[in-house]
Amino acid sequence: MIIGLIEHDRGKLNDLSLQMLTLGRRLADQSGVPLHAVLIGEVARPLANGLGAYGVSVAHLALHERLDDYAPEAWAQCVVELMGAVTPEAVLAAGTDRSHEVMAHVAARTDLPLATNCTEVRPGDPYELTRQRWGGSLLEEAQLTGAVKLLTVAPHAIAAEEASAPVALGVKEYSPQLSDSDFRVRVTGRVEAAHNKISLADARVVVGGGRGVGSAEGFKELEELADLLGGAVGCSRVVTSLGWRPHADQVGQTGTRIAPDVYIACGVSGAIQHMVGCKGAKCLVAINKDPEAPMVAEADYAIIGDLHQIVPALCAAIRNAR
Amino acid sequence: MDILVCVKRVPATGGKITLTPNQREIDTSYASFTVSPHEECAVEEALRQVAAHGGSTTVLTLGPEVASEQLRDMMAMGIERAILLQTDGQEWDASQTARAIVEAIDAQRAAGRTFDLLLFGNEAADTGDYQVGIRVAHALGWPCVTGIKALEVRGDSVTARREAAGGWEIFEFPLPAVISVKEGINLPRYPTVPGRLKAKRAPIEVIEPRSDGNALQMVRLKLPEDKGHKGEILGHGPEAAPRLVEVLQRLGVITS
Numbered sequence: 055m056i057i058g059l060i061e062h063d064r065g066k067l068n069d070l071s072l073q074m075l076t077l078g079r080r081l082a083d084q085s086g087v088p089l090h091a092v093l094i095g096e097v098a099r100p101l102a103n104g105l106g107a108y109g110v111s112v113a114h115l116a117l118h119e120r121l122d123d124y125a126p127e128a129w130a131q132c133v134v135e136l137m138g139a140v141t142p143e144a145v146l147a148a149g150t151d152r153s154h155e156v157m158a159h160v161a162a163r164t165d166l167p168l169a170t171n172c173t174e175v176r177p178g179d180p181y182e183l184t185r186q187r188w189g190g191s192l193l194e195e196a197q198l199t200g201a202v203k204l205l206t207v208a209p210h211a212i213a214a215e216e217a218s219a220p221v222a223l224g225v226k227e228y229s230p231q232l233s234d235s236d237f238r239v240r241v242t243g244r245v246e247a248a249h250n251k252i253s254l255a256d257a258r259v260v261v262g263g264g265r266g267v268g269s270a271e272g273f274k275e276l277e278e279l280a281d282l283l284g285g286a287v288g289c290s291r292v293v294t295s296l297g298w299r300p301h302a303d304q305v306g307q308t309g310t311r312i313a314p315d316v317y318i319a320c321g322v323s324g325a326i327q328h329m330v331g332c333k334g335a336k337c338l339v340a341i342n343k344d345p346e347a348p349m350v351a352e353a354d355y356a357i358i359g360d361l362h363q364i365v366p367a368l369c370a371a372i373r374n375a376r
Numbered sequence: 377m378d379i380l381v382c383v384k385r386v387p388a389t390g391g392k393i394t395l396t397p398n399q400r401e402i403d404t405s406y407a408s409f410t411v412s413p414h415e416e417c418a419v420e421e422a423l424r425q426v427a428a429h430g431g432s433t434t435v436l437t438l439g440p441e442v443a444s445e446q447l448r449d450m451m452a453m454g455i456e457r458a459i460l461l462q463t464d465g466q467e468w469d470a471s472q473t474a475r476a477i478v479e480a481i482d483a484q485r486a487a488g489r490t491f492d493l494l495l496f497g498n499e500a501a502d503t504g505d506y507q508v509g510i511r512v513a514h515a516l517g518w519p520c521v522t523g524i525k526a527l528e529v530r531g532d533s534v535t536a537r538r539e540a541a542g543g544w545e546i547f548e549f550p551l552p553a554v555i556s557v558k559e560g561i562n563l564p565r566y567p568t569v570p571g572r573l574k575a576k577r578a579p580i581e582v583i584e585p586r587s588d589g590n591a592l593q594m595v596r597l598k599l600p601e602d603k604g605h606k607g608e609i610l611g612h613g614p615e616a617a618p619r620l621v622e623v624l625q626r627l628g629v630i631t632s
Binding site: 063124126127151154155157158159161162163165166167168169170171180182186187188189190191192193194195196197198199200206238239240241242243244245246247253258259283291294295297301302304307308309315316325326327336337338339340345348350351352353354355356357358359360363364366367368370371372374375376 | 392402502510519537543607620
């Protein structure tokens with residue numbers, strides 16, 4: 055069988071797990087084996103209901119009194135125990151920080167290789183796969199060996215799709231043997247973010263600024279535009295390095311991945327590290343004085359010229375249009 | 377507190393990646409090299425923690441002889457000691473790299489040099505494996521957290537924060553520990569000129585780790601397919617603004 059680790063936070067599903075299950079189901083179909091899932095903690099039990107639609111025939115539910123919140127090593131041990139009990143062909147997880155953490159612990163505990171951020175997987179021995187490097191700017195074709203193949207699925211590489219016919223799902227409970235040391239690292243507290251600001255990751259419109267904005271003050275115009283459009287302000291890495299904006303505003307490989315309806319990139323040249331952070335945008339607009347900038351080449355629409363003239367003109371034109 | 381920071385030499389890619397004819401490497405004929413951005417922040421964090429609490433800083437990398445450039449860059453920022461796990465330049469996968477780092481740490485311990493904290497970047501900029509730090513932690517039997525963007529050390533215990541949907545998760549655990557950090561935890565300093573001069577002459581401890589082959593075998597690299605789309609230039613200068621407004625209306629971003 056193939057097992058998918060369902061990522062959740064205190065019972066709230068991470069939707070990227072459904073993309074992972076979609077790839078897992080195709081892989082299971084090609085290998086002619088069933089697709090199972092592993093859910094961690096009683097708090098995850100309700101999530102089992104939705105898994106049959108994605109082709110999961112058995113959801114293994116790990117139960118332990120201390121699994122009410124996230125603890126990376128305990129989660130990993132739940133997966134390792136299940137691997138020992140049911141000897142799957144492969145274990146898959148989503149390509150998120152949390153799932154990467156759990157799967158890396160699984161890999162370390164079992165001394166197996168782990169292939170992260172895969173976009174395509176062809177079964178066999180070894181597995182032949184394609185995975186992302188450089189945040190997706192480059193792809194690697196690789197061969198994955200190991201008694202159990204461990205891999206994560208790159209976010210948004212494939213769309214989540216339900217199976218053509220839903221599968222009757224059974225829930226199998228199990229009680230992993232977890233020690234105190236499995237809980238030495240666990241979430242011991244949380245700070246909720248202020249809700250008065252639209253988050254960059256969720257914004258429908260993002261107005262981004264790069265070196266071309268010229269100064270911290272220069273971002274005022276971009277903030278005005280973002281406010282008018284009900285969006286958030288983002289920036290390139292050079293802007294955070296120069297101290298013009300906080301790192302939380304950074305779009306890119308080492309910042310936030312955005313997926314807005316529109317991304318308006320002002321004075322952003324378009325380094326590959328930035329482009330992987332904004333490739334999820336449905337529409338890309340570039341405002342740049344350099345017609346040869348990579349961002350202009352990648353954009354769906356571009357205006358060439360000085361952003362400090364164009365952005366205020368755009369704000370005025372938007373007000374007129376209302 | 378004695379801190380070891382692990383970094384990786386990677387090409388400073390900018391506008392475009394080109395591959396070598398055998399498609400196994402990035403063509404770096406005209407590239408400069410750097411360390412992964414998260415790791416630069418790990419180095420900065422080590423310097424700040426030692427400035428606050430006292431102790432020592434060591435930087436380690438696994439790579440070819442020229443990777444000593446990156447070790448010297450880190451020493452120019454203020455790191456005191458450097459260890460190069462010298463390879464022939466072939467890529468080592470995450471399991472092998474972790475094993476070599478653990479062996480180096482064991483050898484340091486045998487020589488009387490121990491560490492309280494190991495800092496890694498969350499993932500290497502190039503291979504993006506997300507696992508070397510955790511593998512090292514597992515082998516040492518130490519706790520490990522990844523993706524950390526705030527770190528506070530009090531005596532023998534650490535409080536670390538990472539960004540999660542809608543806020544921050546807080547972790548508390550004892551030292552010794554392994555922590556992988558993310559860019560944003562701090563703003564790395566620039567090397568000083570005296571720092572550069574000092575780093576130029578500083579000794580680097582060179583160790584040749586044993587290789588036992590990669591478990592994850594790279595076959596070849598390829599560039600993602602070019603969408604081949606051509607964008608539309610709406611115009612030049614502020615006069616083009618109304619045309620963009622039309623586009624935004626069509627997309628439903630502006631509703632009149």
